[in-house]
Amino acid sequence: MKYFIEYASYNSKLRNFDTAGKLLLSISMLFCGICGNNIFSLIFILCTAIYFTVFKSGTDLIKYIKMYISPAIFIILGVITISLNIYTERTGIISLPFFANKFICITENSIKLGVITAIKAFSCISSMYFIILTTDIYKITGVLQKLKIPYLIIELMFIIYHFIFVLSERRDCIILSQKSRLGYNGFMQSINSFAKAFSSVFILSFIRVSKIYNSLEARCFDGNFKFSKTDINKKEFIHSVIISIIIVSIFIFMEVFL
Amino acid sequence: MNIIELKNINFTYGDKTQALKNINITIEECKTTVILGENGAGKSTLFTLLNGIIKPNSGEYRFNGNIVNYSKKELFYLRKNIGIVFQEPDNQIFSSSVYDEIAFGPRNLKIPEYEIDNIVKESAKETDVTEYFEKPVHFLSYGQKKRVSISSILAMKPKVIIFDEPSACLDVVQKDKLYSLYKKLKNKGITIIISTHDIDFAYKIADNAIVLKNGECIFNGKIDDLFANDKIVQKSCLKYPPVYILYNELIKKHIIKNTYCTPKTIEDIITILNNV
């Protein structure tokens, strides 16, 4: 699961498809997801994104679904908070007494709002997953640079991406080394080992970062990362412009008429 | 000509480990120098000092005859001319693709993008990493990473290249390739500095040797002189290269005569034996 994003984008059938095109597609779906207020149109966006990622790009379905688990937890918690409201009288479908004459109520409207918010969140996430799971990170940074996106944002994205790997690699190494020396036998032992691993992940990562910085400096680093610019394939780009227009028009149609 | 000169250099780490003690070293231009010494002798520390990453607490560092004064401009000049392949490739590689990693140095040197493409391909060829261009770097094996890190320095075309244990973890074929790469670089007039624990390899490629022990320099001179000096070899816990032992044994037994060009490899000895 750890390298799933990397494996998926490396094996994706859309890997060599024009990056700017994919980015446009993904951003227009994201935009629709953010603006949409109609359950059907949002489901349409969600399905389209899943269709492109799973069927067109050939991502492993099970692992793809697993990727939704962690955001799903937060979204469900969010939905619950949205659906619950506190009133001074009993209203709505369900109402439970709270303290001091107040009631926790779930109304039809609040449920509807919660569901829409959840689907909205999922459709936005799925359109972002589409670009992540089909494209190598360096190509994305390349296109963003070509599109004159502020340098700071690209750099931030790159650094976050890189250091997620630094941290997770360190963690894996340490846990492996502890396991190989029987560090996870029994409950107390496991807790002890885990705590040690946790603290050393951070210390080691800091040291590693400073060493990496040394190596950057040794190669005349002046504080600005320079990324490869990705070329735009005109034909494929136009192809995806057309697809994006179709998706957006269907979306608008559904928003207005459904 | 001496390209690098260190005079009375001292360096102490933050935890009061004195890693370099009163170092006096000269490194000749266009020659290959090996730095030998036990673990923790201070080899890697010396290298980061040569690249200007750490600043000595006291002493004088001359590059190309000029004193390095650690101004920003000077450091850029220093780093442009001295490339360093670090011991741990993991601490060096950070880009998301092999191509970007190799292009990192040249881009910092402000070389135009159309030239960079050629440079990257050329230097990737030297260490056989062209096939990994598109591969995310986290998937590479240790030896592959090592080779990528070597390429990424070659791409900067420095005058001096420092290799910190380059042959560790390379397979036999790649080690031989590395050996021919050194020869090629040397013919181009590049000064090579290598630290290694592989005494055979060192003996084979080096002209000069520097021996460090506990942060002190105990030898600086021709590698043949080093092995002629029993005391230093013993003091520094070095071993004689088998080729050297064999050659001396053959001379002692009067099987071959003392030639003035000492053989560096088994093949050399075989050639000498064939001529007897």
Ligand SMILES: Nc1ncnc2c1ncn2[C@@H]1O[C@H](COP(=O)(O)OP(=O)(O)OP(=O)(O)O)[C@@H](O)[C@H]1O
């Ligand atoms: N960042 C640091 N902080 C404190 N001490 C350090 C640091 N880095 C190295 N040292 C110490 O400095 C000394 C020299 O270390 P150095 O890494 O230069 O050795 P080395 O000759 O490269 O060894 P090896 O053959 O194992 O690579 C060692 O005693 C080491 O413990």
Ligand SMILES: [Mg+2]
């Ligand atoms: Mg070292």
